[in-house]
Amino acid sequence: MTPRGNTVLDVSDLLRIDVDAELRKVTAGQLMGAWQIPAELVRRGIGAGATSIDVEFGYKRVTVRDNARTISGVALGDLARLLDRSQTSHQRHGALARLESAQESALISVAGLALKRLCVMIHGPARSWVLRYDRGRISLAHMPARGSHGTEISVVAVDVGGTRAKNWIAHACAFAPVQVRVGGRALPPAFSGALFTGPLHTPFEGRFAVPPDGEVARAWLLVDGVISTHVCISPAPTFEAALELGRHTTPGASPADLRARLQPALSLLVGKVFDYLIDLARRSPKLPPPLRTRVTQLLLQTVVRHGKVGAIEKLPMFPAFDRHQGHQWYDLASIRELASRRSDRLSILAPTETPDLYAFEGPCLLLGDVERALLSELLHVRVETPRPQTYRGTWSTRAGAAIVSAGDWVWANIIGLLSPTPRAILPARLQPEESNFLAALREQLELTPTPFDVCLCAGSAAIRRIRNTLWLPRQNAHVRASVFAVARDPNWVYPAALALLGDRVILPSARRLRWLQSVASST
Amino acid sequence: MTSSDAGADVSFRDRAQLEAARYGSDSWVFVRELLQNARDAGATEVRWTIESIGERVRVTCHDNGEGMDLDHARRYLFSLYTSSKEQEQGQIGCFGVGFWSILRFTPLRIVVRSGPRRGSAWEIELDGELRHATQRISHAVAGTQVVLEKRAARHEIVDQIARTATCNARFLSQRDHPQRPILVWINDRTISESFDLPRPSSHFVRGKVRGVVSLGDQPRVELFSGGLRVRTAVDLDELLSGASSHAHSQPGPHVLPGGLCPVILLESPDLDLLLARRDARETRSLRKLVRLARRELRHLVARQIDRARPPTVMERIEGLFRCVHRLTPARRLAVAGLGGSALGVALLAVSSPEPARTTDAPPVGTPTQTGISGDRPVYEDLARHYRGPQVSAFQPGAHGPPIGLRYRPAQLPHQFRVLVADQFDLPLNSEPTGTAYRSQACDRDCTQVELEYRNAGGYMRVPVPTGHRLDTSSVRVDDLPVPVYRTTSDEPVLYFSAPTRGRMTYATGPGRPQRVGAGLAPIALPAALQAEAEALRREPVPKRVQRLRDLTRRRVQYRTTSDVAAAHERARAAGQGFIARALSIAAGDCDVQNGLFVALLRAAGVPSRLAIGYLGVRGGVYPWLHAWVEYRDGDGPWRIADASEPAEVYGPLATADQMRQAVAPTPTGSPTRTPVSSAHGPPATIVAKSPSLPAQPQLSTAASQSPRSSPAAQMPSATVEPPAGSIPDPIPDPAATPTATGSPPLLTRTTTTATATPWSVDRDLWPLLALSVFVVSGAAFKWGTRTRRAVKLGDASAIATMLSSALARPERFRDLPMVLERPLIPVHQGGALSLQQAITLSLERRLYRATASSDLARRADRRAAIIDGATSEGAMVADTLGATDLDRWSQLLEQSERAPLLDQLGESLADQGEKWTLRMSSSVTRPVEMLDLRQLGLRGRKHDRVVLIQRSGPELQAALSGWSARPATSALGLLDHVLGHLDLPDARRQLLLSASARDAVAEAAR
Secondary structure, three states: OOOOEEEEOOOHHHHHHHHHHHHHHHHHHHOOHHHHHHHHHHHHHHHEEEEEEEEEOOOOOOEEEEOOOOOOHHHHHHHHHHHOOOOOOOOHHHHHHHHHHHHOOHHHHHHHOOOEEEEEEEOOOOEEEEEEEOEEEEEEEEEOOOOEEEEEEEEEOOOOOHHHHHHHHHHOOOOOOOEEEOOOOOOOOOOOOEEEEEEEOOOEEEEEEOOOOOEEEEEEEEOOOOOEEEEEEEEOOOOOOEEEEEHOHHHHHOOOHHHHHHHHHHHHHHHHHHHHHHHOOOOOOOOOHHHHHHHHHHHHHHHHHHHOHHHHHHOOOEEEOOOEEEEEEEEEHHHHHHHHHOEEEEEOOOOOOOOHHOOOOOOOEEEEHHHHHHHHHOOOOOOOEEOOOOOOOHHHHHHHHHHHHHHHHHHHHHHHHHHHOOOEEEEOOOOOOHHHHHHHHHHHHHOOOOOOEEEEEEOOOOOOOOOOEEEEOOOOHHHHHHHHHHOOOHHHHHHHHHHHHHHOOOOOHHHHHHHHHHHHOOO | EEEOOOOOOHHHHHHHHHHOOOOOOOOHHHHHHHHHHHOOOOOOEEEEEEEEEEEEEEEEEEOOOOOOOOHHHHHHHHHHOOOOOEEEEOOOOOEEEEEHHHHHHHOOOOEEEEEOOOOOOOEEEOOOOOOOOEEEEOOOOOOEEEEEEOOOOOOHHHHHHHHHHHHHHHHOEEOOOOOOOOOOEEEOEEOOOOOOOOEEEEEEEEEEEEEEEEEOOOOOEHHHHOEEEEEEEEEEHHHHOOOOHHHHHHOOOOOOOOHEEEEEEOOOOOOEEOOOOOOOOOOOHHHHHHHHHHHHHHHHHHHHHHOOOOHHHHHHHHHHHHHHOOOOOHHHHHHHHEEEEEEHHHHHHHHHOOOOHHHHHOOOOOOOOOOOOOOOOEEEEOOOOOOOOOOOOOOOOOOOOOOEEEEEOOOOOOOOEEEOOOOOOOOOOOEEEEEOOOOOOOOOEEEEEEEEEEEOOEEEEOOOOOOEEEEEEEEEOOOOEEEOEEEEOHHHEEEEOOOOEEEEEEEEOOOOOOOOOOOOOOOOHHHHHHHOOOOOOOOOOOHHHHHHHHHHHHHEEEEOOHHHHHHHHHHOOOOOOHHHHHHHOEEEEHOOHHHHHHHHHHHHOEEEEEEEEEEEEEEEEEEEEEEEEEEOOOOOOOOOEEEOOOOOOOOOEHHHHHHHHHOOOOOOOOOOOOOOOOOOOOHHHHHHHHOOOOOOOHHHHHHHOOOOHHHHHOOOOOOOOOOOOOOOOOOOOHHHHOOOOEEEEEEOEEEEEEEOOOOOOOHHHHHHHHHHHHHHHHHHHHHHHEEEEEEOOOOOOOHHHHHHHHHHHHHHHHHHHHHHHHHHEEEEOEEEEEEEHHHHHOOOOEEEEOOOHHHHHOOOOOEEEEEEEEOOOHHHHHHHHOEEEEEOEEEEEEHHHOOOOHHHHHHHHHOOOOOOOEEEEEEOOEEEEEEEHHOOOOOOOOEEEEEEEOOHEEEEHHHHHOOOOHHHHHHHHHHHHHHOOOOOOOOHHHHHHHHHHHHHHHHHHH
16 A cells, blocks of 8 residues: 555666676776776786786787786686677676675776777686787687796786886786786886885885985885875875785775775884884994984984984983094984083084094984984084184185295295204204203104194204204204203193294104193192 | 774774764864865755753754755765765765764764755664664655764753854855855854954965965964865975975974964865875875965065065065065076067167158048148159269168158068169169150059149159059049150150149059150170170079179179269269279268169160169158169069178168258259240140149049049140140060069068968068967966955064064074065164165274264264164164164264373374264263264264263272373373274274374383
8 A cells, every 4th residue: 555646666677787888887987997997907816826927018018918817718708798898788797796705806997998909818727718809809729738827918908008107017917926927027126216215014015225316205005915095194204104004904905995994004114114214313323324314313303303302312322533542433312412511502524524623522313414403403502513623714814824935945045055964963962951852843843734843053043944854053042942842741742843843743642742741740 | 883894893883983082082073074065065055953852952953955866875974984075076985984973972863854956855864873764755844954862961962063163164154156255143143253353464366276374373274175174284285294394494384474374274175185084195286285375475465564664666676576486497588588678678769760650641632631741851853853873971870761652562672762863974864755644544453542732833753662553543632633644765744834742642553654765774894794694594584683683793892882972973073983993992882882783784675774663661661762673574573683782681771861861952944944944844834724722732633523533534635735646555564563572582572472361461460470379378367367465464563573573583584584684673764774785884893873862863974884773673683783873873973072091092083084073971880972973974074983981980090190290101001091992903902192202202201
């Protein structure tokens, strides 16, 4: 009984499936474009257990050969029915449903292309099958087995053999767990430019890498080792990860499904990567400089932006140089303490600079511009670059010195021309204190890079230099004073050398320290 | 409940559920799909009503769209994979499975009712298992209503539907008016929001695409189609496949400077969605959308920076160049081409001689009422001043403005003859005859001329274009018709009885000369030259002209240097004839070349004469005079030949003033030159007998005569005899006009004359016109596809953190160079430094920081880079880059102390040229600190450097304590300590120490 005006409808008549539209939409509606077909065929091969896959590109053509478990004859027949427009919609719909349930989504996608030709050859243990499709004509044949397993799928259609398809397969299959050769050449390994790569086990199996540059954290989501989609992650230090999600999603999951699957695990993934970076930073002194610098930058950027300073407080990430103690490694806590002792100021040099050429006291950090800026922002310290030891006075000073030097040179030459070359006093005729003085002075000069000699001569004239010999007249007031001073205290050879040699020879710093200690002790 | 075609093995319900599963794990996805259907049906409002009916909850989705009739519903709504939207524009859905996502809700009862605008309303009810269907006659309902019933808690369903609708459809827009939102109500609470984001943000629309970019704390990108969300992402790059660029190769604006992150909403109806509707294919539309968003983000950051530090004009120009630099090579080339064209046209306009402005020309025949400009040269008869071909010391650029001659049509390049020379070594033999000029009525191809003139009294030649004749009926002098006479060379002349000045107008037209006997008298040539010319007599006239023109140019080169002019003058003074001197000097200007040319032409049997006049250009004339050859081919009109053209581009003869100054004027009383006393001139009584004539101009005519009447008719018959032997005006012969067909091939200007039409455009204007059309078209195209934006800026607090980030994350700023390049860091003296400049200065240790209170900063050189430490961005950059703190140094210097020992050291250093002051301080944190005052550019300084020594340092303490006993030793020890901490190389340090060392050694020896 139905109320008045009500009509009971035949549901089977009301609810219909438009099979033609179904085929068109299901086959073509799930890929970004035909250029993804080669990578999808590779994915199919890997999923079927292939250990080696060869891809050949031609003009609007791609051929994928693998040694995987073959496509079943039933599936091949279903593909033939799907392609065959002479079949009834009922038969084609049934074929589509069976291929879907057999997870042959790659073949469904192939069927959805605007195909010109298709050849699928499967080599099974018992027999081989060949499906040929040529502009609407379909043939399915079988032949005796040839002895080797595998599948060969050759597709001729628009966009399957173009540059975009080649680029995509090189990109998408870079993480493939099996050997994939394109045009006979193996694909370059993924993360080839990375500074460091490591395995990941949680939240998903995969690998992570520290890229040499860039500021984006990104995860490539794989199904059967082939990239399906990617996700940018924030907040996170810069890294790249390739995660296999095939076993964690339903078959035929769309890229959106994969992203949704990763979403709840993002914080865990970022935490794992952060742990990795901390572990690397702990080993900073042993890391190659580019990786060490990058890890330092990433950790500093992370804590500046997102906190967690405590996690890196004790990591010896920061190289420093001290004139007395040589190279050292500082952690954040030590640097903070160092800065507090110096009115929140830090001396920092670029790692490429030579610290010996700069004037600074205590430790000087050796950091690049980026680390320097991050450290300043993090610790609220002022950064100073030590002055290079290049000060040679004002221009007037330099000009005056040059004139005096030239005058000295001219005068010395005139004197040299007018007066005979001095004669060294024989050692036997030297007073003991004179001999000691000369010996001490020569000992100083032995340490200098250029050979230089000093000799005592007779007379009281000015000190002269002739070639590499400095002539010290015995009766010269400065010479006599120097001899006496050194006789009293041998450590006075440093000021004596300064007084007599000026800037002619660079004196070693050891004597200087000895003299300073001597003066300090005497006072 | 199976498909009729599929048979029993394929369940409609299973298939629909399978497809619904593609939409993701969210079972509330049907909310989005029903909203999408409502939008595609043209709804402007959608109401969701969730109510409890017993144990069940009834969810009703009712839109006010177009509705659908039952046939349409059966064909599309109840049929899986069939969509009516596949071929329609502006629709989002097209897969034909969206409606059946309601199965994910697992309803117990489904009711669909619709009231189409045309047709009857209907209602179909299905059970949750899709086993039974009932059709009812619906109540009147506008639009479509979907009712779902399920056992559940009402509040949970309300929350979930509200959440799903807010996430996916808060910006849902109308199909027919994409800028207008669809109001979505959920139990009387709307979830619709305006397509906008908080400040700072920029809302932009470009064609059918719209979006909003903003800066927030967390990065977020949402992609919409028709107001329905397609995808969310962290980064714009994430929307693309990533195959072309790995993350590390292209830093997208993931996190912006200062921790600011982009928040972006993008909507485009052209997105190509996948079946799951949660991804868009990487089509050109999507890539363009991403590019547009990036650009808008840059624009927003730039505007934000502009707000903090408005750019100067120069910075704007620099920014423009940078924009061009960032363009793709093709676009850069286009911009460069456009700019180059504009520059070229501008240079052409500037460099070309200033012609008379055609736009200034008043209509011919109606003189302006403004009178004659006093500073503009006017036309005068030059017959008395011309003394034959000679070389004038003409200096290019030395000429003034052109005479006041204007003509129409302006595009005709006339050459206005004002003088004719028939012979060269004798006085000018072209004299007024006193007879009337044979007029030629101008019927077509007329040239209207307006001329400002001055006359001292007597005859004045009327400038007429070569090849033209004057229409005497058109001649008006200050609006009065006047008689026109002729010279022996058939030149039209006017007669003025008294000095006068005014404006005249007249018309000329193509015509043949009348009664011309001149042009044939041979001119003596050297025998060889004569023979060479005569040998050409059998050739056609054009060929003769061409050959002789070449011969002329070979024999006499165009050169107007002072030595050539002097040579001609000397030869002339020595009595040497023109031909002889021209050939011997072998150089001269246009009238020397063309004089010889005339002689050769005559020797070759071509009637010719030398014409002197002005070259017309764009309705005016050039300022200088030029000489050319007029010759005739048979009975045709005078034609132009020019030996000075084209290599010299109409080399100038002289200016009229130069010509007048070059020759002392012939005494006006000369019988041959004085028109008044000329036997051929009109009787003086004519003037006296014209009582109606005004005093100026005093013209010998009657004002009442018809302008079209003949000259003879215009003359009072009682006083003037018509010229004897006058013949009727000939009918103009079009074939005889100076056209291209009749002109020598070299005379390109004549050719142009023939092709010009009243509506033609001057050839020089074509590039400008083409460029204008190009620019206007480009501008119109750009205007049509421009990005319209509404920017809402935030406060300026982000600048400091932005700069900080620029230092810490330089890679980020590859996309935002303005942060590095714009002067954003305020300096103490006013103005600002760019971050790039600050980095460079810090590497040179020439970067300082100070506040207004700093004494050192006030005394520093204005060019010193002293960052204003009072500003947040200044303080941040100064801290990071290690700028020298002048505030601190001012304080240190105030607290520092002097000591005799330190003064002694200072003097010792001064003796060696180092003007340093040494002081001790308890406040310094290092053993020795130094400020370079010279580098700072401190005004009024006595020292170059200030060195502060830590007072508590053991070295200073030891030196102070030992100074009384051993002053030299203490001084050396302290100096060694100080110099060891400064930036001196070892050699310099040892040299500075050596003097103190001598004293110390001497002291030790004592």
